[in-house]
Amino acid sequence: MDYKAAFRSAVEQIREEGRYRVFADLKRQRGQFPRATWTRQDGSEHEVVVWCSNDYLGQGQNPVVLEAMKAAVDEHGSGSGGTRNISGTNHDHVLLEQELADLHGKEAGLLFTSGYVSNEATLSVVQKILPGLIIFSDELNHASMIAGIRNGGGPRKIFKHNDLAHLEQLLAEAPADAPKLIAFESVYSMDGDIADLAGTVALAKKYGAMTYLDEVHAVGMYGPRGGGVAERDGLMGEIDIIEGTLGKAFGVMGGYITGDAEVIDAIRLMASGFIFTTSLPPALTAGALASVRWLKQHPEVREIHQERAATLKAMFKAAGLPVMDSVSHIVPVLVGDPVHCKMISDMLLADFGVYVQPINYPTVPRGTERLRFTPTPFHTDDMMRKLVAAMEKLWAHCNVARMGGYAA
Ligand code: PMP
16 A cells, blocks of 8 residues: 555645645744744745734733743743643643633633643533533534534534524424533634624523533633623623633633533543643743733723724725625635635735735635735734735736626
8 A cells, every 4th residue: 555645645636726735934023023024935034914813912922921921931940740630730720710710700710722622622521421412513613613522422413604593493403301502603713703692692591501602713802801702792601611712812822611610620520632631831821821911901902903903894895805794803805716815825925025824625615715814903004005005916916806706
């Protein structure tokens, strides 16, 4: 058996579909965000503006966060020293879990090494805790939620994206006495739309279901203290488990869940993705703690962030570019074809100093390939004007129909 040939042909298939990914080699320098230095394959270096960072608020450069991380290394060293069970629980883990519980108005929090792991580990274990549990999952839920639900191996029903009528139909069809859990996100990261939390909570109440909400693209950015869309909508108390990441708006790395103490305790004791892996190191927990605390106190950053996103959307619209109908800080522009999407992204980088990664299948459905811009409070009007001018030139050059996406 020629094993290598199988790997090669898998790559070829991806290449033929225009989905072969090349990672931009970026050097970030403290104080330069959102600028970075891009190293081409020939070794030459170019300054670019990063337009697709999930460091949504620039917290990865906040001196308060950086100083906390440096101090933690000086005081506590590098690694955490083990799994949480075996010598890997440090005081900052405890403080951070309390801080996150407070952020979401919950009794308890539990840290994981990433948002991905928190979703996978939690959702894969809930059906063991609640035998017969039926999970109702939004069709556009993140891969980590899907992986968790699949690994759990119990019954699942997929409802159409943000379609409460369909969700209700599926809930009504299920046996009335079966335990149920609705798993959904607040801000959906690829379209920038936001779920109807109040409507979902009302259905959960009506059908006796638990709720699991992924606020990965909302924590730090929505709500008076950065508690997410549930905080903004006054619904934190109505959601059973709120999940988030420390790696996006908080600018560090790690994931977590928050909820009732008894719920969190069961997951702590049973979830493999929590138990069998080295815990977050001191620098990360200290940085995250500083970041969460700082963002709680700085609502003005959230306001500037929303203003920047609204400005960029308006500028794209005024230029006749097909900006998608996003109600959040995410600004997707539809291309609708993987080859054109990659071509525009490559040209933006090489000729205009704009770095925005093409978003292709399987991250989004085929035919909806897009460029996804994430303006931060640090993106200036001048950067936006240059971006829009570059997009206009390339759109005309690549023959992408205005306001309608790609035209052959
Ligand atoms: N949930 C959603 C909705 C996400 O988009 C992502 C990552 N992009 C994750 C979870 C995983 O979070 P992390 O990057 O912290 O692993």
